Amino acid sequence: MRVLFATWAEPGHLFSLVPLAWACRAAGHEVRLAAPPSCMASAARAGLTGVPxxxxxxxxxxxxxxxxxxWRSPGRWPEGWASRPGLLDDAQHAVLRALADKQFTVADAMADDLLAVARRWRPDVVVHDALCFAGTVAAAALGVPAYGxxxxxxxxxxxxxxxxxxxPLxxxxRLFERHGVRPRSGPTAWFDPFPPALRLPDPAPRPRLDMRYVPYNGPGDVARWVLEERARPRVCITAGVSGHKVRPGALPPLLTQTADALAGRGLEVVLAIxxxxxxxxxxxxxxxxxAVGLPMSELLPTCAAVVHHGGSGTGLTAAASGTPQLVLPQIPVTAELGERLHRHGAGLILPPERQxxxxxxxxxxxALVDDPRHTRAAARxxxxxxxxxxxxxRVTALEQAL
Known part of the structure; x- marks a missing residue:
C-alpha cells in the first residue's frame, strides 16, 4: 500500500513519525512524507522521501x-487541565483559541499543495501528527482512512x-469546506506513544492504539567517552532542539543556569545541545x-538523571531509557509531562519560581541520583x-484499515 505521512513542523513533530514510517517501508509499503519546505533536510537525514x-x-x-x-512563557496551568479543560479560566481558554487559530493558518498554508500531491500519488492511508489538520483534510478529500x-x-x-x-471551532x-470536502471530526484512530502511567483521560474519548515509543533523535556520531566506564554519576542537561527556532540568538537560561548549579557537586555534567x-x-x-548533535537515545541510557524542559521527545526518550528526570517546564503544556512523571515517581518537577x-x-x-525509589520507578x-x-x-492496523 501507499502511506502518506504529513507533519507541519520539525524536528519534534517530524521525529515522532519516523519509526512508524520506517516500519511501513520495512514491511514493503511505499512511503512519502509531505511537510513544509523547512522539514525536507531533516526528512532526508531520516532516510525518508520528502515532498515539500x-x-x-x-x-x-x-x-x-x-x-x-x-504560551511562550514559563508558567503552570492547573494540573490535569488538558484532561479537564473546565479548570481553565477565560484568559487561558483564549490562549487555546489562539493556538487553534495558529494551526488553522498553518493547515491552510499546506492544504492546497498537500491535496494536489495526494491526488496525484493516491495514497491508501494518511498518517499525520496530532495538529496537522491538513492531513485530515487530504484524507477526507480522497476518501481514505486517516490516523493521527x-x-x-x-x-x-x-x-x-x-x-x-x-x-469544533x-x-x-472551514478548512474542509474551502476544498469542497465534507468535514471529518478527526482521524479514524490515534497512535499513542505514551505509556498508561503518563496519560491523562481524554476530555472527548476517541479510538486509541497503543504504540511503543521508539526514540529517533536525528543522526549523529557516538563519542567514545559516552561508552567508557564512569567514575561519577552522569547527569545530562538539555532543552531540546525545537525552542531555538522560536527564541533564536542565545542558549536557554535553563541550560547555563542548571550547569552552573550542578558544578562541583561530584557529578559528570553533560550539556547536550x-x-x-x-x-x-x-x-x-x-x-x-x-555534546553537540549527540542523539539522546545513545546518551540517556548512560545517565543517572536528565534535566530538561519537558518536551515529549526528550521525556519519552528518557522514559524509554529508564532514566529519572527533572523537568523544568518552560511553557504550560510541558508541565503536563513533568507532573505525570512526578506522580509516577520516575521524575520531579520544579515550579517556574524555583527553576x-x-x-x-x-x-x-x-534526590534523583541518590534515592533508589526514582531509579526503580523509571525502570518500571x-x-x-x-x-x-x-x-x-502497528503497521498491521494500517493494512487492516483498507
Missing part, C-alpha cells in the same frame, strides 16, 4: 502573535475543538562537558513501555 508542501508560516506565527505570549499520531502532551490535545471537547470545518545552539555558545559552562534557584535544582538532581516505566506494541506491530 505549502509555506513555512508556523514559526513566525508563534513569534509574532501577542495572543500567544502566555500523538507526540506531545499526556493526552492528544484537541485545540481545534471548543474547550478541547467535541464541538468555526475555523476547523544542537548545532544551532552550539553557534550561540560563547563559552562552555564550568566543569561541564558539551533559577541553584540550591533547588541541585537538591532535586541529587521503561518495562511498561517495552510491553507496548512496536511500530512494526
Amino acid at each position: 508542501v505549502g509555506r513555512d508560516v508556523a514559526v513566525e506565527q508563534i513569534r509574532s502573535r501577542a495572543d500567544l505570549a502566555p 499520531h500523538g507526540w506531545g502532551t499526556a493526552t492528544i490535545m484537541r485545540v481545534e475543538n471548543h474547550e478541547l471537547g467535541a464541538r 468555526p475555523g476547523y470545518p 544542537s548545532a544551532d545552539q552550539a553557534r550561540t555558545l560563547t563559552a562552555a559552562p564550568e566543569k561541564a562537558r558539551v 533559577s534557584d541553584p540550591a533547588a535544582v541541585s537538591e532535586a538532581v541529587e 516505566l521503561r518495562t511498561d513501555m517495552l510491553r507496548m506494541p512496536s511500530p512494526a506491530d
